[in-house]
Amino acid sequence: MKKNVVSFLLMAVLLLVLAACGGAAETTTEVEAEANGEAQQAEAAEITLTHELGETVITKNPETVVVFDFGALETLDQLGVEAAGVPKASALPGYLSKYEDTKYENVGSLKEPDFEKINSMDPDLIVISGRQAEAYEELSKIAPTLYISLDYENYMESFTENVNTLAEIFEKEEQAGEELASINASISALNEAAASSDQTGLIVLSNGGKVSAYGSGSRFGVIHDVFGVKPADENIEASTHGMSVSFEYIAEKNPDYLFVIDRDQVVNGEAKASEVFNNELVNGTNAAKNGKVIYLDPSVWYLSGGGLISAVEMAKEIETAIQ
Template identity: 25%
Template sequence: MSKKLRGIILGLAVITATTAFVGCGAADNKTEGEGTTQTEQSSEFKEVSYTYDDGKEKVDVKVTKAPKKAVTLSQFMTEMLLALDLGDRMVGTALLDNPILPEFKEAYDKIPVLEMTEGHNISKEAFTALEPDFVSGWEMSITNETTGTPSELVKEGVVPFVAKSLDGSSTVETVYEDIASLGDIFGVPDKADEVIKKMKDEISKIQESLKSVKEEDKVKVMVYDSGEKEAMVVGAGLPNNLINLAGGKNIYGDLKKSYEMVSFESIVEKNPDVILVTDFLAGDPVEKKIEFLKNNSALKDVNAIKNNNIHVVALADLSPGVRNSKVISEMNKIFYK
């Protein structure tokens, strides 16, 4: 894992983005961006206000009209907007963790992909040239070097937004809040409700199937991201909640951050039944990581290793977004074959 990407992931636990939405006033029924097709905008759009807080500065944001030219600097935000049928209001995107979901590929292929510079940054000049009016993604991607600071963006009429579900205490309920917030910002609240309902329905089916599973019988799970001297594993936050909703028990669920480094000795002591290995484009091949775990003599007596119960999970699936209900279902099948 690159130093920058590791910094982004480890930063998940300290990200805050408080949103308080207030409504008044109606926007135009239609918006049109350069080089895009005309899109119907909900007549229910109301002015949106919230406080952007990245831990360094707090900025009051007021959205008086639905954005026309959005830039997304994370895969989860890209797919959230595409799920809301906002592809023709997106003028740039970057930072894919995994291949885009098939149902969004046609729309995604029409969006310019911003070239990455050193350290997984984008060019500030390229960003500015797009003349965006909305930007969101990883909190660490919205900086003076890449987009301008949040306060600068607001002064220039650009709406900065960071998902609340990146916080270390978030759950899938927080993801629903973020989707609803985006629905309000872009004037498509009904579509946001539709996306949320679909996710809730899929998750409720899993919860129904788990009613007969006792707490003491739940599968012990570890998510391994990377590391050979120590292991980077999933701790608190949304990924932990997804494991719980799938019927698993995260052996590192008591950690304070979403991703933390632990010793291999502690893995042996906690003895997971299942190991999930994250797969992402910027990291080592997932096959290499699995091979390392299997050949690590310190882990030879761990149940998951002995029983070859090692599986792959996409990093994008564990990030906040529309993939979350799908990965809960997939993990549930792994835990209870």
Template identity: 35%
Template sequence: MKKIASLALALALSLGLAACSSGSGGSTAPESTTPVEDTQLTGTVPTSVTITSLNGAKESVELEVPYDPQRIATLDMACLDILDALGVGDRVVGTASTSLEYLQDYINDDIANLGTIKEADLEAVMACEPDVIFIGGRLASSYDALSEIAPVVYLSTDTEIGVVESVRQNAVTIASMFGLEEEVDALMADFDSRIAALSEFADGKTAIVGMCTSGSFNVLGNDGRCSIIGREIGFENIGVDADLETSTHGNEASFEFIVDKAPDYIFVMDRDAAIATEGAKLAQEIMENELVMGTDAYKNGHIVYLAHPAVWYTAEGGITALDVMLSDLESELLG
């Protein structure tokens, strides 16, 4: 703790000295909060903008952040995904570790390793001197500590409005920090039509959506992971009672439960594969037992193993992630 405090003091002093030496004659310029749209009239570029994000208590707040930040730290894969899609990934100076293939360009010796999406290395974050820090829900408890280093942009997926609309809104929020709002429509262009095609297929069909973890099968509702299957695509999720909270790891279910519910489809995410749990059983080994193999879903080839579980589990909310998730469903249902 003493080491972190010392680093914080050193960083504060260095920032203070940098501010005092900026501009001609060593004078400091006042910060501007001019809205981005006003710059079209005035010809000036703002030094900061105000966005809406979440705080450590997961409450919506107005947050002032630097405009066009040059040094970005991100501990959330969905935000890194969006930054990459917007073409500002070259500003990333530090990121959490990830095995996601499409983000491997950010895992190298030139970009600081800031820990994981669940546990930030505060000293490493401080050392990379970011202008802004991006986090996801797993680091909500670290919000205040990270905010001592730089403004913290905490964005999430809102199941009430759906994954696609959440991605769109979060992309617009991030884009507004760089004056790139017009780029978002092109990036999101085909998602609605792809959802519509999957929805047409899902119409009138029932499903159980679940996650294999530690040798068990946990059912998921429409309030968290994989909610796109029930909420936006429209399968009737009969796996759980609507009043049960299942947003984190779902509720463990017996295989007799699956037999009793008799869904048309069973969607399975392999959590252990997503986080590379050593020695864990594969989802297929867990699911293909005597009880499940007696169901119509199995006999009809309607057990869908989500092909990219790490994307579904660790990166939902990104633009490339959404493309991968829809492709996983399209290849099994429409292919």
């Protein structure tokens, strides 16, 4: 009998030990699983973006954001994301005038970032484009810096990629998709109307009395390549600064639409293009005779472009012009 009791007690103790070990093992497994889940969440919160100037690791939903590119700024604003700092030393497009308020930091100009001010803000993200490309390395020392650009030869693809990239950072993918769908629908209708016409257009930039022409694949080539307006000259070399031309050239090409972008208006605050183009050579063109010398909004076309707001405004201006 005693042996049976002892055996029973030993068995009970053994079972208790095994149960304790199993519980400990189960608890350890749960802790490990929880830790792994947290690690995966932390890893998922970061995205790595590759761009022309390098590779940038960004934590999603950054709180303090400095934005130098107006196209990116308008896209973020349209998606409900406000920047903490913008280059207020440069003229802001009218539709971004809210950022003139003192609650938004002035981080310099489009060409000259205020590194001291930016550093004092301790930003989580800095967004730049071509005008600030030379400052990329120095800005990257302050915070993760994302470089975005527009490929003028593949405008809509590039524009869409930029919008989706910004949307991904701030988890606004669904809203961005809706905005893009609306823009694509309006552009498709515009392209159909413009492409069905035989009338031609010429795009020029007015700068201090000098004139540059832009064709397909160029900075303002979206008018031809995306909106569908036939070019008055198919041999303009694609470039950022355009092809230097004379008023004799404009008269020779005789466009039905003359699209004019007045750089002086946004850079110097003085609209001069209407005076410069009021001459005998221009007035003899089909465009002038039919009231189709169109002065495009330079804050949209020259200062900004490539954003959710400017894309809509650009399409509207061309749609109004060709009606």
